[in-house]
Amino acid sequence: MAKRPLVMRTVSSLRRTLAPWRKRGQSIALVPTMGALHAGHLKLVSDAKRRADRVVVSIFVNPAQFAPHEDFGSYPRTFDADIKALGEAKVDLVWAPTATAMYPGGFATRIAPQGAALAGLEDKFRPHFFGGVATVVAKLFLQVQPDFAMFGQKDYQQFCVVTQMAKDLDLPVKVIGIPTVREKDGLALSSRNAYLSEAERRAAPELARVLKVSASRIKAGEPIEMVLEEGAVEIARAGFSLDYLEARHAVTLAPVASPKDGPIRLLVAARIGKTRLIDNMPV
């Protein structure tokens, strides 16, 4: 039977567990998650295991990155199954702080990321989001002090924001971006896919299909604006309400007019029923 990972709930117990590992010179990789684990998270874990001697997975549904009208209360929580999967993946430690361990009474500091965090993508629709993410990720980095931190490119703007934050604050951690794990039909794995009805699930791969077709058309030299306009129509036809479908510089997330402007990333966010899905692909 797989060994159950250690589960720590307070900063002091976490530090007590990590100290001897660090003393022995063992490298540590952190995989931050909000739980409801799927094969995408587990890919981050397996890549972490390849890079470091010890793997820490954090599970924390961070209230600071949800607006009051968003799905904090209903976000899927599958702690026991998560622990079992992490045991099978031979994870050493699960850092699952309580909300009060993370935000004790009187907590009064917040990181305000700029640059990629103000690109006019997710931030336009979730203005509170990156401040909440940057603050909790900075705390996770200081709590665990990992050598490596694994982030999914599925949340591409988040990956850019966290990479920049670590650089700007001289945090001694290497942020690694892991390509998106997808279902056979192209749908990016996401904990929020659990919200989809059967009909919505059938429509959902349209986002990835449009991204893929648009990327190859842009690569072939077709005008970006026209390709994206047609893509937006197809996404709407599949039953989505589109928040954005954009071509951006892959590092700065600045708008791009042509492939000459640098490496391009296509990013999409759209709502179907009560579910909001995001995805992205390189050109």
Ligand code: AMP
């Ligand atoms: P979450 O629990 O949704 O906050 O995600 C935790 C981490 O897993 C983030 O770095 C995500 O980008 C990453 N992740 C989520 N879905 C996928 C996926 N389909 N493929 C790769 N990484 C993912």
